[in-house]
Amino acid sequence: MRTTVIGVMGPGNGAREIDRHVAKELGSAIASQGWILLTGGRNTGVMEAASQGAKQAGGLTIGILPTATDEGMSEAVDIAIFTDLGSARNNINVLSSHAIVACGMGAGTASEVALALKAKKPVILLNCDRTTQAFFENLSSDNLWIAETVEEAIAILQNALIKG
Template sequence: MVKKRQILVIGNNTKGCLPNHEKIAYEVGVEIAKSGSVLICGGLGGVMTAAAHGAKDANGLTVGIIPQNDPSEANEFCDIVIPTGMGLARDFLNALSADGVIIVGGGSGTLSETCAAYMHKKPMVAIRNLNSSVDPYIDGYLDHRENIKIVGADTPQEAVQKILELLSP
């Protein structure tokens, strides 16, 4: 059996998540499911809920890795819930569980997950022009080590296409 690709979607939680972020995240989720990949997210609100919802509507498989102990705290669109009880340290689990990452807006938590993925050289694609903490690094690197470029995309479809290209052997 061939392992399925696992794509992490990160971005704004409920606070700071605008309708535009939700629409884009939903479409990213649909495209991930259509590609046959597994959608991984932080399992909570905002971009996480919207992306998981999109993947579920497209008959995809979703995994929510939540910071709490109680699996009932995950959003309703997570097929598999991994309650870590680790709080913010779960950002590293999210990044390490993914083959690649798509970034839809976000604040400091998103930047934390981006840094974790960057340190482990996970391919990343970020949607441009969402006024996020990651915006200054799109089409560039987080630091002088130039571990992995954060590739920019203008649409959900382009973001998924680019991450799939980056993950191809």
């Protein structure tokens, strides 16, 4: 059985400070579980913060980059996958992960959450407002959880992965 890969998705340039703070804590918690962190690999927003958190906790990080080169790549990415696919890489992010945690929300993150729900992957919304939560709950309440804290997200992941 392959090692558990947890995808952390969230805004890049549009990330709020709280999104970056929570993502860094989440990356660290994922690494502490012995799971591999997967992000979009860029050196901005949630991707950068989660990767930094995982690296600081001694974890392994994968970055699925939208480009063909390492320009703009996070220095905290251990394994870089260069796709040259732009936003089309979002499906690779989802299908390569056992579960997805959306930390904050933007258009790219929304597409990843929708793809994950369609693929029947466990999805956790963390640090997302009530309007966003309601939207995704209306799409599919199966495999969708809402977490208020990183600790709650980790507990949900542990449960979802056991059932999966």
